[in-house]
Amino acid sequence: MGKCSPTRAEFDRAYNDHVIGSNFLEVPEYYEIDRERYWRSLQLLCDMGLDSDMKMIEFGGGQMALLLSKMFGMDCTVADINESYRKVIDAAGLSFVIGNLTWEPPVPDADKRYDLVVMLEVIEHIPEPPYVTFRRLSSLLNPGGRVFLTTPNLFRLRNITRMVLGKDYLDRFQLPLPHVGLGHQMEYSMDHMSWQLRHAGYAVEDIRHDQLGTSGHSTKARLARRLLAPLYMRPTWREKLVAMARLAE
Numbered sequence: 001m002g003k004c005s006p007t008r009a010e011f012d013r014a015y016n017d018h019v020i021g022s023n024f025l026e027v028p029e030y031y032e033i034d035r036e037r038y039w040r041s042l043q044l045l046c047d048m049g050l051d052s053d054m055k056m057i058e059f060g061g062g063q064m065a066l067l068l069s070k071m072f073g074m075d076c077t078v079a080d081i082n083e084s085y086r087k088v089i090d091a092a093g094l095s096f097v098i099g100n101l102t103w104e105p106p107v108p109d110a111d112k113r114y115d116l117v118v119m120l121e122v123i124e125h126i127p128e129p130p131y132v133t134f135r136r137l138s139s140l141l142n143p144g145g146r147v148f149l150t151t152p153n154l155f156r157l158r159n160i161t162r163m164v165l166g167k168d169y170l171d172r173f174q175l176p177l178p179h180v181g182l183g184h185q186m187e188y189s190m191d192h193m194s195w196q197l198r199h200a201g202y203a204v205e206d207i208r209h210d211q212l213g214t215s216g217h218s219t220k221a222r223l224a225r226r227l228l229a230p231l232y233m234r235p236t237w238r239e240k241l242v243a244m245a246r247l248a249e
Contacts, residue, residue: 004046004072011039011071018066022088031063036213041120041242042067045148048206048244054115057140059101060122062089069094077114079107101126102176105139113142119149127175127185130193134200134245143249147202150242153209154189157228157237193241202245209235210242 015038020031031038041064052072058065062078062085069076069092078089079099089096099107101122117137123130137147152159159169171183188196194204211232214225232238 004050004052004068006042006046006071008039011042011067014067014070015039018070018092019063022066022092038063038067038120040210040212041150044210044242045118045244048148049146050116055112055142056116056118057097057099057107057114058118058120059099059106060119062094064118064120065089065094066092101133101136102128104136106133106136107140110140113145114140115142115145117141117145117147119147121150121152123149124151124184124187125182127173127182130188130196131200134197134202138201138247141247143247145247146205147197147245147247148243150212150240151193152184152187153236153238153241154187154192155236156187156239157231158239159187160237188241190236190241193243197243197245201248203248205244205246207241207243207245209238210240211238212240212242214239 012035015031015035019038020028045064050068052074055075055077056065056068057077057079059079062080065076065078066089068074077095077097079097080086081098081100083096083098086096097107097110117140123133126133134147138145141147162169170187171185173185174180174182176182190207190209194207197204
């Protein structure tokens, strides 16, 4: 068993080489802006019990799977709805499977089980109750397997501000369509997400509010977050939820 304790220098090397240096969906500038989010997510994942002997599968992107594989030598798989970016994953030496969180099961003909499922900024895009998704994921997990997720916090200041101004804070609620990206279908409070996990048969080991180093992808958003920084001392107003939950054995 090997506990993971990454240094910032190790993270930056792996991130530069395998995330920014790969041809993922977003342009390199996107990943440079989100560098702190991935670093903080990795720190929290390690703090919440990541072990290098775990077999993991990541839904959505694959950036964390790449980092865990390259930094700790973990057995990592990436699941995506199509093969558009499979070459990046194959070139890095990771396993790739076609998967969709709205399918039953989410990975057809899966030939192995995992100790950990990772979903970074994914669950808010799924147009159904999360407990349904979490129950599907149980078919991929070993007994006692875990789910680690990050997702926007319902009560983040951005949402509160938009509601006060009479503006929508969610994207259009719709069923999945071919070649149509789903925006944020729903965002959750800590209490609501905890309920969803428990209702799916998981024990919530850790759930918290965190900024995750979020700075914003526009100049306006970055400036607003700097000005509002003192308000983030109140956890309920922070940008993200981070959770680790264990499947009941």
